[in-house]
Amino acid sequence: MGAAERELLLDAFDSNWIAPLGEHVDAFEAECSAYLGAKDAAALSSGTAAIHLAFILLGIGHGDRVYAPSFTFTASVNPILYVGATPVLIDSEAETWGMDPELLAEELEKDAREGTLPKAVMVVHIYGQASKLEEIALLCAKYGVVLIEDAAEALGTFHSGKHVGTTGRIGLFSFNGNKIITTSGGGLLVSDDADLVAKARHIGSQARISGAGYEHDALGYNYRLSNLLAAVGRGQMQHIEDRVAARRANFEDYRNRLNQVEGLSFLEEPEGDRGTRWLSVVNIDPKVFGATPEQIRLKLEEGDIESRPLWMPMHMQPLFRNARMVGGEVCEALYRKGLCLPSGSSLKTEDRERVMEAVEACAAPGIRS
Numbered sequence: 114m115g116a117a118e119r120e121l122l123l124d125a126f127d128s129n130w131i132a133p134l135g136e137h138v139d140a141f142e143a144e145c146s147a148y149l150g151a152k153d154a155a156a157l158s159s160g161t162a163a164i165h166l167a168f169i170l171l172g173i174g175h176g177d178r179v180y181a182p183s184f185t186f187t188a189s190v191n192p193i194l195y196v197g198a199t200p201v202l203i204d205s206e207a208e209t210w211g212m213d214p215e216l217l218a219e220e221l222e223k224d225a226r227e228g229t230l231p232k233a234v235m236v237v238h239i240y241g242q243a244s245k246l247e248e249i250a251l252l253c254a255k256y257g258v259v260l261i262e263d264a265a266e267a268l269g270t271f272h273s274g275k276h277v278g279t280t281g282r283i284g285l286f287s288f289n290g291n292k293i294i295t296t297s298g299g300g301l302l303v304s305d306d307a308d309l310v311a312k313a314r315h316i317g318s319q320a321r322i323s324g325a326g327y328e329h330d331a332l333g334y335n336y337r338l339s340n341l342l343a344a345v346g347r348g349q350m351q352h353i354e355d356r357v358a359a360r361r362a363n364f365e366d367y368r369n370r371l372n373q374v375e376g377l378s379f380l381e382e383p384e385g386d387r388g389t390r391w392l393s394v395v396n397i398d399p400k401v402f403g404a405t406p407e408q409i410r411l412k413l414e415e416g417d418i419e420s421r422p423l424w425m426p427m428h429m430q431p432l433f434r435n436a437r438m439v440g441g442e443v444c445e446a447l448y449r450k451g452l453c454l455p456s457g458s459s460l461k462t463e464d465r466e467r468v469m470e471a472v473e474a475c476a477a478p479g480i481r482s
C-alpha cells in the first residue's frame with residue numbers, strides 16, 4: 114500500500130460513502146475497463162463471486178456441464194458446484210500450463226457427435242501466464258460453446274496484443290490480498306456486453322429494483338465491492354505496470370541464475386505473450402537436482418524464506434474425486450515437480466540472491482554447475 118491508496122481511502126472514509134456503492138466504485142470500474150480495453154466491468158466482493166455470477170448470468174445450472182482445467186485453485190471450479198452443474202476437468206499442456214486445446218478439441222468433437230456439448234468452457238490463466246486462448250476461443254466458436262476466462266491471477270497479462278480476460282464472453286479478476294494488485298479482498302467481472310455487466314451489478318446487489326422500496330425481481334446475492342475497498346483499488350491500479358515489471362524482474366533473476374543448475378528449469382514465455390509472472394515457479398527434477406520440492410521448501414523455511422507447492426490439481430482433491438478427468442499426466446507432473454518461489458513485488462535483488470543461494474545449497478554435492 115502506498116500514498117495514493119491512503120489518500121483515496123481517506124477520501125472515501127471522509128465522504129462517509131462506505132456502502133457497496135459510491136463514486137470510488139464507479140471510478141474503479143471505469144479505470145479497470147479502460148486499462149483492460151473492455152467495454153464494462155463490475156467491481157465485486159471477490160473473484161469467486163465473479164465466477165459464481167458469470168455462471169448465473171449465462172444460465173448455467175443443474176444438468177449442465179462446464180469444461181475447466183484441473184490445474185487451478187479450487188475457487189475456479191467450486192462455483193460450478195454452487196450452481197449445481199457438473200465439472201469436466203481437462204489436463205494442461207506443457208507450454209503454458211493452461212487447458213490443453215487438443216484434448217478439448219477431442220472432447221468437443223465427441224460431444225458434437227453425441228449431442229452432449231457443454232454449456233461453457235472456462236480457461237484459467239495460471240500464475241499470470243496466458244493459456245492457449247486463441248485456439249480455445251476458435252474451438253468454442255466452432256461448436257457454439259460460451260467461453261469464460263478466469264484471469265484471477267493474470268491482471269496485466271497480454272496474449273496476442275490483448276489483455277487476457279477480454280476475449281471470452283465474460284472474464285474475471287481477483288483483488289485478493291495475494292494478487293498483483295489488491296483491495297484486500299475483491300473481484301471484477303468484465304465483458305464487452307454492457308447489458309450482461311449491468312445484470313451482474315443487479316444480481317450482485319440482491320437483485321433489488323432501484324427506487325426507495327425493497328422489491329427484488331430475481332434471486333440476488335450480496336456481491337458488490339465496498340466504496341472503501343474500491344478507493345484502495347484505484348490507488349493500486351496506478352501501480353499495475355510497475356508491479357508487473359517487478360514480478361517479471363523476480364522471474365528473470367531466478368531464471369537467469371537457477372536455469373544454470375542441472376535439474377532446475379522454468380516455464381518459457383511463448384512468443385507474443387506478456388505474462389505477469391504473478392508467481393515465479395521453478396521446476397525441479399529431484400533425480401538430477403538431488404532434492405525434492407518439499408525438501409527444498411522445508412530447507413528454505415529454516416532460513417525464514419516462504420515458498421509454496423503448486424496448486425494441487427482438482428482431480429486429485431476429494432471434492433472432485435468423482436468428476437470426469439480428461440488426461441492428467443501433465444498437471445500431475447507439474448504439481449509434483451514445481452515450487453513457487455518468493456514473488457512479491459517489493460523483493461530486492463539481495464532478497465532474491467538469498468533465496469537463490471538457499472535453493473542452490475539444496476543441490477546434491479557435485480551436481481551444481
Ligand SMILES: Cc1ncc(COP(=O)(O)O)c(C=O)c1O
Nearest residue numbers: 159160161186188189265287289
Ligand atoms: C485461479 C483463481 N481463480 C479464482 C480465484 C478466486 O479469487 P478470490 O480469492 O478473489 O475469490 C483465485 C484466487 O484467489 C484464483 O487463483
